[in-house]
Amino acid sequence: MSPRTLILLVLLLAGLGGVAWWQTHREATAPVVGEQALLPGLDRGRIRSVRIDQFTYSLQLELRLEPSGRWRMVDPLDYPADETVVGWLLDCLTQNKATAVPSPDAKGLGLAPPRAVVEVREEIEGREHVRRLEMGQADVDGQHLFVRVDGRIVRTLANLDSVLDRPRDLWRAREIFAFDPRAVVEFRRHGKIGKSDGSELEDLELACLLGPAGWSAVLPFEGTLDPTIVANWLALLASLHAKAFVDDASGRPDLVGLDRTALSFEVVENADRRTTLSFQRDRMSSAWFVMRSDVPYVWKVDREAVAELLVPTRAFVDRQFVRVPKSDVDQVHCVFGGVELWLERSQGRWIVWNGPESERVHSSPADGQAAEALVGKLTYTNFVQRVEGLEFGADDPTAGIWLRAQGAPFGGRIGRETRTPEGGQGFLFRRDGESLVFLADPAWIELARTTRASLESREVLRLRELDLVRASITGLGSVRKYVRSSKGRWSPDGVDQEAKEFALLVDRLIAVRAERWLGPDEGSAPTDVLAVDFTDGFGNVAAYRLGRIGERAVCDFLGRRAEIDPALHADVARLLAP
Numbered sequence: 001m002s003p004r005t006l007i008l009l010v011l012l013l014a015g016l017g018g019v020a021w022w023q024t025h026r027e028a029t030a031p032v033v034g035e036q037a038l039l040p041g042l043d044r045g046r047i048r049s050v051r052i053d054q055f056t057y058s059l060q061l062e063l064r065l066e067p068s069g070r071w072r073m074v075d076p077l078d079y080p081a082d083e084t085v086v087g088w089l090l091d092c093l094t095q096n097k098a099t100a101v102p103s104p105d106a107k108g109l110g111l112a113p114p115r116a117v118v119e120v121r122e123e124i125e126g127r128e129h130v131r132r133l134e135m136g137q138a139d140v141d142g143q144h145l146f147v148r149v150d151g152r153i154v155r156t157l158a159n160l161d162s163v164l165d166r167p168r169d170l171w172r173a174r175e176i177f178a179f180d181p182r183a184v185v186e187f188r189r190h191g192k193i194g195k196s197d198g199s200e201l202e203d204l205e206l207a208c209l210l211g212p213a214g215w216s217a218v219l220p221f222e223g224t225l226d227p228t229i230v231a232n233w234l235a236l237l238a239s240l241h242a243k244a245f246v247d248d249a250s251g252r253p254d255l256v257g258l259d260r261t262a263l264s265f266e267v268v269e270n271a272d273r274r275t276t277l278s279f280q281r282d283r284m285s286s287a288w289f290v291m292r293s294d295v296p297y298v299w300k301v302d303r304e305a306v307a308e309l310l311v312p313t314r315a316f317v318d319r320q321f322v323r324v325p326k327s328d329v330d331q332v333h334c335v336f337g338g339v340e341l342w343l344e345r346s347q348g349r350w351i352v353w354n355g356p357e358s359e360r361v362h363s364s365p366a367d368g369q370a371a372e373a374l375v376g377k378l379t380y381t382n383f384v385q386r387v388e389g390l391e392f393g394a395d396d397p398t399a400g401i402w403l404r405a406q407g408a409p410f411g412g413r414i415g416r417e418t419r420t421p422e423g424g425q426g427f428l429f430r431r432d433g434e435s436l437v438f439l440a441d442p443a444w445i446e447l448a449r450t451t452r453a454s455l456e457s458r459e460v461l462r463l464r465e466l467d468l469v470r471a472s473i474t475g476l477g478s479v480r481k482y483v484r485s486s487k488g489r490w491s492p493d494g495v496d497q498e499a500k501e502f503a504l505l506v507d508r509l510i511a512v513r514a515e516r517w518l519g520p521d522e523g524s525a526p527t528d529v530l531a532v533d534f535t536d537g538f539g540n541v542a543a544y545r546l547g548r549i550g551e552r553a554v555c556d557f558l559g560r561r562a563e564i565d566p567a568l569h570a571d572v573a574r575l576l577a578p
Helices: 003-029 084-097 161-162 227-239 304-308 357-362 368-379 442-449 502-508 564-574
Strands: 035-037 047-054 061-064 073-074 096-100 118-125 125-136 144-149 151-156 184-193 201-203 206-211 214-219 263-269 274-281 288-292 299-300 327-336 337-344 349-354 384-385 398-404 409-421 425-431 437-440 461-462 468-475 479-483 490-493 511-513 517-519 527-538 540-551 552-557 560-562
Touching: 035 227, 047 084, 047 425, 084 161, 125 161, 144 161, 144 502, 151 161, 214 227, 327 368, 327 442, 337 357, 337 368, 349 357, 349 368, 368 398, 368 442, 398 442, 409 437, 409 442, 425 442, 437 442, 461 540, 461 552, 461 560, 468 502, 479 564, 490 502, 502 511, 502 564, 511 560, 540 564, 552 564, 560 564
Parallel strands: none
Antiparallel strands: 035 096, 047 061, 047 118, 061 073, 096 151, 118 125, 125 144, 144 151, 184 201, 184 206, 184 263, 206 214, 263 274, 274 288, 288 299, 327 337, 327 398, 337 349, 384 437, 398 409, 409 425, 425 437, 461 511, 468 479, 468 527, 479 490, 517 560, 527 540, 540 552, 552 560
16 A cells, blocks of 8 residues: 555544544534523413422422412422522523534433433413423533423523432421511510529510500510510521421421420411410430421421520610600600699690690790700610619609600609619609619609790791781781882882881891790780781781780780780880871
8 A cells, every 4th residue: 555545544534533523522512503492381370380300319309389379399298398499490490591402312411311300280271281301411511401301302501400409308498487577466485594604594484565656575574675676586586497307206296305395486476377486405416406386397406596586585675765756756744843844746836834734725835946855855765774673662653754656655653763783873764554663864854854944935926038028017096018129128018218117127026036925814905906917929928916914015926925025016116106
């Protein structure tokens, strides 16, 4: 054989080998021949069950959709499914795309036999429709997978393999007590636990109810609870997860000692659904066994998860005086040292008076800023400490601070001044209807001594001169009318000349202050009455009357009467003189 012939044969063999390699590689890498849905026509809303045969873990299980919309494992055992994992699987089945594999080799692609089989059952117009998917080997890129769907071999994303590649327990829900903490209206806690120093057992007994004013305890004391601590505790309970499933004890809690529980938590939801969680220590580890009153399952949970639920009962107590928004408070009632003070929001304004509530008719306007400041100090105050072991003694049986917010009363009585064993100095305080006693800071108690004079407003009326366009003064047989120009000059009506005498009085006429507020029945009818009216650019009229009662001058405005500076009445009277 000549060298030339030999070279030609070598080249021919190399060419044939390259063609064979190219063909094999072409089949293995599955070039794209059109892309479509992995399971064409599959509607997630119509899926009723999914059966999985996963040969890697010798796993066979069936998932079924319940009428409630939750997924449940029904084979090989009956148990709630992990909604997240089921969701991942459904996403793969309904959202994955696939490309056809031309001239596929089922055995070479790992489909004879398959590594896993998934059967999806849809309900279409009342009839069951089954879709079958078989999993083969991964593609050489590691990101795709060969599958057979309804008899055709395609290439799809390997995320499907990631979802299916898990043992049975990872398909099970690990939530032990899934509930909405906002729906809870009552909860109880029973049991004792050893203190960290090992000195004694701490009683965890606590029974709580949700009322119109928030959470309150009925056992082992009666008192308001901190809403943040309660909400956090319920959220921890709702998020309790299983570390492991104790299937051998399902229906037989006595096998793990749960026939005599060390701890129990009972929750009542607003639909009157009452559920109890019972706990017992695992003698072989630091974990706890848990069972729920409405299902037969038994779980094991970490010690740390249980420890978070063992908040001392005293920590639930609310040390804030009240928990209502400042804007919701519409009444304050303070009594101390024989003085009774009322502050009330009336028609968008604050009024104040002394004496019993019946003396409201003798109220006077309160300064808005002073009233809001008092309410703010009352609503954002914490007690110094909870007092235990000291009897609540009231030197003044009626001394106390009370609020009303949206019709609901809050507050309580002030007790004697004392010093606690811990060194706190202040006054004892007890909320109405509660057994808890607190120590209130003396500075806070001073709020109960707030005087009417410190809250009263001295402002009878205040108008903005820039808003005014006309004024009228009538009395003593005369009438004076004035208009204000766009440049701010006051002139007699119909006369293009500045009204200098009136201009000198305007500031005092639109900002009248009281020297003392008078009751509606205080004093005789005023004489020398002068009517003052101001009109703004929108036609709104502010009208008030000036008069005299003996040597005093008074102003009547919006149904209230105030004693004012006599000089104002005298100066306006001179303006009306001929």
